[in-house]
Amino acid sequence: MTSAAASLLKVSFVPVYRDNYAYILQTKCGAIGVVDPGEAEPVIHTLDDMGLVPDYIFVTHYHWDHADGVAELKSYYPSAKVIAPDIEKQKIDIVDVPVRHNQILAFGKQRVRVIATPGHTLGSTCYYFEEGKAVFTGDTLFSLSCGGLFEGTPEQMYSSFEKLKALPDETLLYCGHEYTRASAGFCLRVDPNNSDLKARIEQVKDLCNKGLPTLPSTIGMEKKTNVFMRLNSAKEYRELRQRKLSY
Ligand SMILES: [Fe+2]
Numbered sequence: 001m002t003s004a005a006a007s008l009l010k011v012s013f014v015p016v017y018r019d020n021y022a023y024i025l026q027t028k029c030g031a032i033g034v035v036d037p038g039e040a041e042p043v044i045h046t047l048d049d050m051g052l053v054p055d056y057i058f059v060t061h062y063h064w065d066h067a068d069g070v071a072e073l074k075s076y077y078p079s080a081k082v083i084a085p086d087i088e089k090q091k092i093d094i095v096d097v098p099v100r101h102n103q104i105l106a107f108g109k110q111r112v113r114v115i116a117t118p119g120h121t122l123g124s125t126c127y128y129f130e131e132g133k134a135v136f137t138g139d140t141l142f143s144l145s146c147g148g149l150f151e152g153t154p155e156q157m158y159s160s161f162e163k164l165k166a167l168p169d170e171t172l173l174y175c176g177h178e179y180t181r182a183s184a185g186f187c188l189r190v191d192p193n194n195s196d197l198k199a200r201i202e203q204v205k206d207l208c209n210k211g212l213p214t215l216p217s218t219i220g221m222e223k224k225t226n227v228f229m230r231l232n233s234a235k236e237y238r239e240l241r242q243r244k245l246s247y
Pocket residue numbers: 061063120139
């Protein structure tokens with residue numbers, strides 16, 4: 001499945017496991033990237049079909065469904081550089097370029113800003129492609145929901161949301177899982193009179209019925225519809241998280 005998401009950055013979806021997405025990135029100048037290869041075989045198969053060899057492998061966090069394909073991909077494409085959070089480098093098989101918050105990476109002629117978004121894991125990292133106007137959020141932010149708070153504090157998670165909310169509204173959101181339809185009910189329970197949310201849910205149902213990804217979303221869309229992007233404090237996040245856990 002391919003989405004011509006933005007003219008400067010072509011993003012192809014590679015479904016892996018039950019509901020994860022890995023992504024293949026291409027720029028016009030020929031830079032090739034992979035995001036979150038939880039499983040190598042489907043990513044290699046897709047790259048081979050497309051006749052591509054990756055230059056970079058971006059990893060958002062160490063969880064197996066995002067990083068388990070790294071070693072096999074690296075053995076298949078030894079010139080590819082593995083980019084991953086510095087504080088999780090011991091937990092990922094191979095890391096060539098450990099990264100920290102606000103670091104700027106070159107992806108061909110494009111710039112990628114590293115956004116540290118601790119909460120789901122302490123090293124969870126988003127990659128913002130400035131020219132391509134796209135952000136890859138792993139398990140920090142999903143469309144209509146967010147990742148579980150496994151390692152960080154509510155304050156860290158809320159601060160991570162704030163960093164993502166500060167991106168331009170038109171930024172395309174590519175996250176690690178196809179959870180959008182499953183997340184719609186909770187959003188609607190919390191925010192039942194939100195007409196933007198209702199319209200988004202209809203769109204999501206239509207895409208799912210056609211067997212299509214519900215992504216990319218946009219930061220602007222999530223700010224209008226995702227209850228986790230409509231909070232004003234860590235205290236509100238703490239309360240909403242409790243409500244979701246008992247939902
Ligand atoms: Fe995860």
